[in-house]
Amino acid sequence: MTKLAIIGGTGVYDPRILENVREEEILTPYGAVRYKVGEYAGRAIAFIPRHGSKHSIPPHLINYRANIWAMKKIGVQAILATTAVGSLNTDMKPGDFVLINQFLDFTKNRVHTFYEGGERGVVHVDVTEPYCPALRQKLEKAAKKIGIAIHTKGTYVCTEGPRFETPAEIAMFAKLGGDVVGMTNVPEVVLAREAEMCYATVSMVTNYAAGISAQPLTHGEVLDTMKANTENIKRLIMETISL
């Protein structure tokens, strides 16, 4: 049984870190999900590139429910997700890793739940601690062990996208206590909680957010920083898995 899954964000598309990789597909009530399964340190690990293997799915069109449902169905108990983020906090610089522990939800048009009444009922899941403390601890320990500096707390602001934010929005998010901004962590984290899975995200700062950075943002800038740090994020994931 596959107990752990990696959901790779922007820049983390291929599970080359895994051995004996095979591709599989599973049908969920929300559509089919293609994922890969491989091995690392003697464990079966599933892998989903959140935006598709060629980055063709924008944040607002990701089938979050299908992805989480599929992982639950194949027996996954813990999900380690990566996300690329902009920073609103000048202590969190491009290239830094942040182990987010809270989120602010500014998405607009997404389905956030498996529970839409009817047979499944109405469920109000607790998100006092949205991210799994056990997996967060492992990530922190792994980062220390391999000498990667990591911010151990941070509030993730999730926007609808796919556009970047206005400087006025970023100023507002900073006033509300946001540290980093991205477009994908909600509803992913919420659905994982509803599915009673241990879920943690390591965010990689790829840029200063709009208005904090002197120049207009480009997706190329995000990809360049991500590329420069792909090795580190892979090392962090692999070390975490082997702990």
Ligand code: HPA
């Ligand atoms: N805003 C939103 N999402 C992002 C950013 C950003 O600045 N950088 C990477 N993902």
